[in-house]
Amino acid sequence: MSHRIAVIPGDGIGVEVIREATRLLTMLSERRSLGLDLWQLDLGAERFLRDGTTMPQAVFEEIRDTCSAILMGAVGDPRVPSNQHAIDILFGFRFGLELYANIRPVRCLADRLSPLKHFGEKDVDFVIFRENTEGLYVNVGGQVRRGTPDEIAINEDINTRKGVERIIRAAFEFAAERGLTRVHMADKSNAMRHAHELWLRVFREIAKEYPAIQAVHAYVDAMAMYMVQDPASIQVIVTCNLFGDILTDIGAALQGGLGMAGSASLHPGKRIGLFEPVHGSAPPLAGKDVANPFASFLTVGLMMSHLGHRELETLIEDCIRACVQAGECTHDVGGALGTRAASEAFLTRIAARLA
Ligand code: NAD
Numbered sequence: 001m002s003h004r005i006a007v008i009p010g011d012g013i014g015v016e017v018i019r020e021a022t023r024l025l026t027m028l029s030e031r032r033s034l035g036l037d038l039w040q041l042d043l044g045a046e047r048f049l050r051d052g053t054t055m056p057q058a059v060f061e062e063i064r065d066t067c068s069a070i071l072m073g074a075v076g077d078p079r080v081p082s083n084q085h086a087i088d089i090l091f092g093f094r095f096g097l098e099l100y101a102n103i104r105p106v107r108c109l110a111d112r113l114s115p116l117k118h119f120g121e122k123d124v125d126f127v128i129f130r131e132n133t134e135g136l137y138v139n140v141g142g143q144v145r146r147g148t149p150d151e152i153a154i155n156e157d158i159n160t161r162k163g164v165e166r167i168i169r170a171a172f173e174f175a176a177e178r179g180l181t182r183v184h185m186a187d188k189s190n191a192m193r194h195a196h197e198l199w200l201r202v203f204r205e206i207a208k209e210y211p212a213i214q215a216v217h218a219y220v221d222a223m224a225m226y227m228v229q230d231p232a233s234i235q236v237i238v239t240c241n242l243f244g245d246i247l248t249d250i251g252a253a254l255q256g257g258l259g260m261a262g263s264a265s266l267h268p269g270k271r272i273g274l275f276e277p278v279h280g281s282a283p284p285l286a287g288k289d290v291a292n293p294f295a296s297f298l299t300v301g302l303m304m305s306h307l308g309h310r311e312l313e314t315l316i317e318d319c320i321r322a323c324v325q326a327g328e329c330t331h332d333v334g335g336a337l338g339t340r341a342a343s344e345a346f347l348t349r350i351a352a353r354l355a
Pocket residue numbers: 013017073074075076077078090258259276277278279280281282283285290291292293295332
């Protein structure tokens with residue numbers, strides 16, 4: 001079985017880390033006969049600035065109809081203040097393919113990566129299910145009397161029964177499949193009494209279908225605190241789009257920083273998935289060979305599980321852990337290597353394990 005993989009390098013450090021992730025994909029494909037057919041796409045800020053193209057409909061449709069996965073680097077470039085290309089490409093996939101489950105593992109791979117005094121590798125291991133197609137990201141709203149003292153700016157928070165139910169169910173299904181015993185749902189139903197009352201009600205309803213799993217409701221402000229204060233008590237968190245964005249950056253910090261956090265956007269049951277590191281294009285780091293490529297490798301790991309090769313995700317994690325422990329890593333995680341050298345060290349380890 002072969003798989004076509006669309007590769008979009010994105011902007012800034014996205015380009016540098018996706019280049020290395022592509023080397024990993026090629027190696028895995030060759031050594032494990034995965035039949036991966038990588039399709040490099042010229043999309044991102046450079047292309048937009050060159051000819052105004054963001055995401056052509058025909059390309060979107062070809063990706064939708066022929067690919068098993070999209071590997072994508074961060075988009076965002078100071079030369080495009082409107083962020084139009086990023087919105088068209090990133091939300092084009094998340095919304096256009098209805099990839100409603102943004103799955104972001106928070107796993108600290110080595111004790112010395114933990115910023116917490118009392119917690120490390122054995123304590124920080126959970127997964128955040130972020131709703132990925134609704135909420136404040138739908139961008140329903142508008143501006144009135146723009147630029148005047150009376151201006152009004154509105155973004156509506158869109159929460160549908162269907163959307164809330166499917167992400168909460170996905171989180172419980174994931175917990176059930178992995179033999180986990182607890183799911184947290186983080187909302188702000190004490191203040192957002194329409195939208196998040198729906199979240200709380202649906203959470204309680206779905207929880208009844210999973211009696212073996214403890215369903216814990218937390219207000220998102222307290223959830224942010226528990227993540228830092230008591231990470232070992234967390235197994236799965238499900239939350240809305242915006243809160244998920246924020247909590248997953250806190251999660252990244254627990255793993256050693258944004259250079260260590262990968263993500264998958266899926267529609268359970270659908271073939272295609274979108275795979276991106278959690279981090280952005282980090283303009284101040286771009287072109288300096290300092291970006292940590294490990295988040296993009298962890299992202300490839302998530303893709304491998306999606307394609308049915310969970311053992312390769314574990315292998316990738318093992319090799320990253322070994323690199324970090326040996327100091328074969330970039331500055332952000334305590335090493336002295338550049339992007340290319342850290343990647344080389346990792347690829348050498350993984351090549352040995354795949355031999
Ligand atoms: P950022 O993730 O680019 O950077 C935040 C901090 O983390 C910076 O200090 C940066 O140096 C550090 N960092 C991030 N990735 C790193 C890596 N791989 N190695 C080492 N250090 C790393 O977030 P930001 O500065 O808020 O955003 C910059 C741009 O990226 C913006 O245009 C934003 O919209 C965009 N962005 C895009 C995505 C995406 O496309 N998936 C995600 C987040 C941000």
